[in-house]
Amino acid sequence: MKRKTVALVLALAVLPGLAAASPLPLVPRPVKLEPLSGSFPAASARIMLAPDASEQEKTTARIFAEKAHARNGLNLAIGTAAPGADCQGNILVGGAVELCGRAAELPAGDVPAEEGYKLTVKPDGVLLLGSPHGLHNGFATLLQLIAAGKDQAIPAVAIFDYPRFPWRGMLLDPARSFLPPDVIKKYIDIFADLKINRLHWHLVDDQGWRIESKVYPRLHEVGGILSNQNKKKNRALDRHGWGADGRGYYTQEELKEIVAYAAERHVMIVPEIDVPGHTSAMIAAYPELQCSGEQITVPGVGPGIARALCPGKEEVYVFLDNLFGEIASIFPAPYVHIGGDEVWVTNWMSAPQNQELIKKYGYTNNDGLQSYFTERVNQILQKRGKTMIGWDEITDYLPEDSIVQAWRKHSFALQAAEAGHYSVVSPTSHCYIDYPQLQFTVKKLYGFEPLPPGLKPELEKFVLGAEVNLWGERVTLDNIDSKAFPRLIALAEITWSPRDARDWNDFVARLAPVKKDMKKRGVKFGTTWRDILLLP
Template sequence: MKISYHYLVFFVLLLINCHKNIPKPITPEIIPIPVSQTITEGTFILNNAVSVNYQDEFKSVANYFSEYIEKQYDITLTTAKTGAKIQFLKDDTLKNEEAYILTITPKEIIISASSAKGAFYGVQSLLQLMPVATNSKSMAIQCLEIKDSPRFVYRGMHLDVARHFFSVDFIKKYIDMLAMLKMNTFHWHLTEDQGWRIEIKKYPKLQEVAAYRKETLIGHYSDQPHQFDGKRYGGYYTQEEIREVVTYAAERQVTIIPEIEMPGHSQAAIAAYPELGCTGDTIEVATKWGVFEDIYCPKETTFQFLEDVIDEVVSLFPGKYIHIGGDEAPKKRWRNCAHCQQLIKEKGLKDEHELQSYFITRMEQYINSKGKQLIGWDEILEGGLAPNATVMSWRGTKGAVEAAKAHHNVVLTPNSHCYFDHYQSTHENEPLAIGGFLPLEKVYHFNPIPKELTKEEAQYVLGAQGNVWTEYMKTPEKVEYMIFPRVAALSEVVWSSSKQKNYDDFKKRLLSFFKRLDHLSINHANHLYELRGKPLYAKDSTFYILEAQISGKDIRFTLDGTIPTEKSTLYTAPIPITKSVTIKAASFDKKEQIGAVFSKDILKHKAINQTISLSVPPNPTYGKGGKEILINGIQGNKSRYGDKEWLGFDTDSVSITIDFEKPTAISSIITRFYNSVGSWIYPPKKYTVSLNNGFTKEVVLNTTSETTVKSRISIPKQTVKQLNITISCFGKIPEGEQGAGHLAWLFIDEIIVD
């Protein structure tokens, strides 16, 4: 009996120890969320004893999977057909070539697809069911069944490598990041005013001259005066490197669309070959950002050059499309060019816009002759759209609507929802960006189908694309920070069914996805624990509301500008504002602060909660906060006009009237105007303040290089019921400046009345 007892204890301990060693599966939290996912009982144990079986059509995908597992988890799969197995099976009943079925049971994993594309996306979902890291050579995967297919055929991401150049290794990593999220198109922006990045053997000066600029702008374009680093900068991809990248992308089911800009954004090429321009003058590769007047001249030598370039580009990229840009092409050189004016007459064209259409149409014909199709930004609509062109609509959705109604294919990439070079947070410490404000939630709720389209017209919408312009992204780490997690939100926009999408659920899955990004050494922003705030007005009182994006955490705050701690006041209700204060707040997980500190200066002044009216509405893009933001006690960001605290107008003048509920004694009026020449934003030349009692004062603003222009008017103390501010906007932008000839923007901030 004694011996039996010891054996029993040993056996029980053995069972307990074995139970402890059984790996547990992670909760399925796939991004983009599948169309259908059913959890079943049990787990599949993946270890060195598992075999991989596949048909020849799926060999490359099976090899990709096996190599990934070996590299990330040190598990080597076998080819034996005994025991647990992973199978790739062809299923011709799946009519969508990108569709897949993933079935996981305790004994096998089956990925069914009609093509390698679908099988590859099945693999990407399977990889997200695996733990981020494991110390053992064994892992458990939750049993389930997924039936999945994409919403759109075009799921793209763009990368500008001309403003800043990135290595082949990073381009491969970028492609891996897209593939992980089932994105299938990489738009490679290879030529610009600031650099030419693709080797063209017939034109060696493109590598010798156009690929390098003598120096680069320091800081933001809006900073005045402009300063430069004095360092030669550049580089290009050899044709051998490009073939290597194209092959790498194809193995990950990613098609590359090369972009060769024309007729604008071509200063680098003209610097190498001055005869391509209208003047023939020697110019330099651009050293700062913006839009430049030197563009390709539509003469035979230019077309021969571009056709030669296209010949070499076509030989490198097997995909369907060649992107020719077509955007932001100033017509000044063409207006002053005898050849261009003669060509307009010869071809019976109306103006320079139709000349651009002629230019694009001619290049399209050549591109079509090479078995490719032309795709370009929505400016290619101007003057008439080339017959077979596909349009990328970036200036809102108007271009997409126009093209789709004309039965042209379109890709939606509006700057309002798809420009990942814009700020993603209003936090003061956000790294420098070009401007704008595009938070994660706005990307997630983007619908690529414009509401103006009928069901039939909507069929011409191929999908959507995120754009990454790199003026202010010098390093791979910065690029990663700017695209993640917004690209994850976009992946769900273009892949997942709208019925499956839920932003709160997405945020929960994203927190787990961040761990995966960390393990893969992918930098990313995490603003999910950042707080948001907004004022709340009662009849005679002002409150401030704090909101967390992730529930279940404490919010603690201070009102004296000090950093909150775990002992600071717990937020439980809107904060009463009885005087001007600086609120600082943060989320806490017990005693640990999580997320950045929220900070907001709240001004208590006499115009708050009064009645305000405008003579003209602000531009819809820069007026979403409503007219009330001009008297809500909160000033806009000093370096970003894209936040909702600035109102933007594209008019000649605007009149602002504030009506007080009762006679109010006032002595001063303070406001601010934004000043960013590079963004076409100018402070007004003058404005006039009028009170209902007959007092009037005109203020002339002096020219300054400051980003914000503050103006204060002292008024002999008096009691009024109404005040009016009439602003004369700057007018047309002068020659030599960005946006010359266009109406300047006016941006106005809080109107502080004391």
């Protein structure tokens, strides 16, 4: 009790007037919000769709109803609207708003962008309009409003909302610390609540291959192990009920189920298949893919590993062509991340298999050979209708239509934009949330601006958005939430809400009840003395 009293005194000292303000606890903050009088009694309401509602709209409404029941005890039946009695006292969605002649009660203006929505809550009904993805985002806001209300009454409000950036994501890394399927689904549901729309799934690395391959089965048979993880990670898996059989990979059925689960919640899964470096697990299964052909074992987490695929071996590209074909059949997203970072191999320039390339193109170092390799991989992906994403090491040679993910320096996004290439930003300075909360506080992340300094206004479109990266070296099932939260919530706001509306004090006031609600659902939060205002 004494600690909480001290925390409250400090909070009031730092934020004079905060106690008097009671903003609606919505994160991310909507673009336009107008409080209205009264509230809507939702206990006896139904969700009304138009007769021609799409399957996506029906699925989005179903998921909202399931969450409203699980979290707030609401029993919201889903029906088809007809003019008359259905138009009052219910939640009107999509075409049902027009059918009932109530579109004029929504905020003025066209619904912007694919993900935008308009929402009005009044004592006689709730009105929600947007595309299927926009409806999903509106329902996410409505869930937060329900949590903010009392006795299943939703505060009256008018909202006009849309995202600032189209790419709002998080990297999860089961390659270094395996995450069971239900944990991935848990995070997808949280993403949906926060309007985060990208799961960057780092599925392979030196320490593990987490995808069942029917084309090259030794990949998961050799690389899909748990025995090379440390005891702390495996004990946490044991407590979770996973790992008794030693399986450290996802079956294709599990992967496809997760992809479908995410798609229903408007989260796109972007798989990362690291090449040519970070490939020790792949090489342990198929040693002929490296220049030396040396047999190795799958390593544990440790210092940088000097292993890479051999750019001068034609059989490497045959292997990757078949492999990426299989990956494309599992993951329908238009993007595949190929890594491309930290290729520390020392024998490329001396390897006999690479001499023809070195002579033909005049390469003088590994960068030349990597540029050749990356271009070949890009051609493989383009053949399958996929756009390549790579870490910012690819910025110097930028294969056609490739996307850069800036991690070492924010300025690589500027370099990409000036070359006419898109980028996603996740610099280590702000977005590596595996680092301790004391080192990278939520306040520091909240102050991050995704657009790099010096970017001309006409080039801003080339920055798609931002991600936070939760690398697996330091992660277990015991601490994953406390590393992710509340920092992931800050990322959601800086990528959705307008830049000029960002306000730390206001964010803290809105976050506190959201945090309390999430903790009730079993989400753990990490805090430090620097973020004392976020304590319950």
